Amino acid sequence: MGTMHAIGYTTNLPATDRDALVDLELPVPSPARHDLLVAVFAVSVNPADVKLRAGSAPGGEARILGFDAAGVVRAVGDGVTLFAPGDEVYYAGSVDRPGSDAEFQLVDERLVGRKPATLSFEDAAAMPLTTITAWEVLFERLRLTDNSGGTMLVIGASGGVGSMILQLAKRLVPGLRLIATASRPEAEEWVRRLGADAVVNHRGDLVAQVLETAPHGVDYLFTSHSEGQIETYAAIVKPFGHIVGIDDPEVLDVTPLKDKSIAWHWEFMFTRPVQQTPDMVDQHELLDQVAFLVDAGRIVSTATTRLSPLDAERLREAHRLVESGSVIGKVVVSRQP
Template sequence: MSTTQSFVPSTSRSVATLSAGPIDAADSFVEVDLPIGEIGPHDLLVAVKAVSVNPVDVKQRAGNQEQGEPKVLGYDAAGTVVAVGTDVTLFAVGDDVFYAGSIARPGTNTECHVVDARVVGRKPSSLSYGDAAALPLTSITAWEALFTEMRLTTESTGTLLVMGGAGGVGSVMIQLARALTGVKVLATASRPESVKWAEAMGAHHVINHHHLREEAKAVAPEGINWIFSPFSAGNVETYAEIMAVRGAVVAIDEPEGLDLLPLKSKSQSWQWELMFTVPLHAPDDLSQHHLLNRVADLVDRGVVRTTATQHFSPLDARNIREAHRAVESGKMIGKVVVEA
């Protein structure tokens, strides 16, 4: 390990979950000192200044079967590099960074976090750590869905439907699609406050997901070319009906018993986006590093804004629990962050 600092701690104060169960269970969130572990040749050690909570955190907590074994969640962070591995060339000690990390490694709800530098970007200099921590996971998901799966470019035209336009990913996807493509952006929302938020993000039209078929056809009678779907259960037939010939769905959920046959008649396609694919299966791929840097540039130019709407502090078990509670409510607009 190469570092300009003389002292690197061996343990880190962490917020962990001990077992699956309801959010208010005594061991749903506990504060423990855990070993930092080895800093590999491609790793950074980051002093975490802020984290964000995503639906994946709630899913991981609910499905944690490691009874009695502390599991640290958290897949968003902003902080400062305090040590670097021997092969790291992208960052140096003292750099401010933001990232989502990997689901295969301990999460970010900790004082000091080890992460592969190749999935890390520079923190937007115009944002606080909290506002920056709201962006990595959702930005990676939105960017990969738009530009890797849908293959949109600056020259692309047509119609994109963003389901859940006031959610974390939807909020970023609307902004990126407006800034970097020529497509018409539709978004779904139903409550007045979520409609207002989706409009503020830049949606050309906001439609009610409770009346998806009727309102989508009214706004896009020629058919929708791309649909981003975080809520796929029960929607496949409607998607097939409102999409154009050879339209495409990119989904991030995995509803049980999904039947895609309704898409066949119009030669429509279904793809999945998982932002953990790169760290899990292509660790040498620098695409997430580059896209996070690009997002940081867009933020600092005033093109993309943070989606943080709720802030808690400090980073302790009580506030992580409250952040999870906000996400579990199903009424989140934007993102919730917890600052150290």
């Protein structure tokens, strides 16, 4: 099927190094049974991309990153039933396959949703990974329903996942009180707009601030920064409460949670595709549900920084921005459809 433009890395280098990500010319892949071949028009950069580029050896060949994409289906495998060529889609794919930083990408149809009709490719590309993560945190790890109540603390609420947790919880779990952390005025404004009922500054005394607004503690806590924080979380969360973590601490001792019987949950949105679980299609279904919410005006894209074209230079810039830790929302890189 000819060749395509892609962006990858061959060695672990700082994002400031012009060889950290390089432009490549690769063969266009052919779809297997459940695969879609998608023409990628926009991607977003997540902390997962940054971590892999900086610390995971590519193994001798160039590795293509990218775990968010929006584009158009160009070809399908012989077992595909959910999509057809010409469909506009969005998805996060899988960590164990070549990524979306390319002109074309193969992705299993069971991980793909129909792109929200009201969104551009750029705005749609900001959503899949963080949306899937947030959905699984709320409705699978914590098992919340539309009748659930209590209080939830969202650590790092202005980031990609936190921004989606706030929106989904506010719309689908209306009885849940949401406390968000933010350290800058613009971040506080952002999280309040997305649904936070109260805001605390995670750079200050977190325990004192949270207990001032929730004197008896919180029922649920989401964190992307768990290392060295377990004793703090134990002081904030109520007995029999729940914590969900998504980061990768080198060491995590959860013993301080035992006296309160606090449950610790891990969330990893790539579990379904990597483990090939029987319910992989759940990711397709939840992305379709979120597309419906977007088109109904109940959920908004979290794209805030847009770069173009989709090449190595712009992706290096996107990686630098994400590494800075100061980005509110998501960084998107696109090419013209």
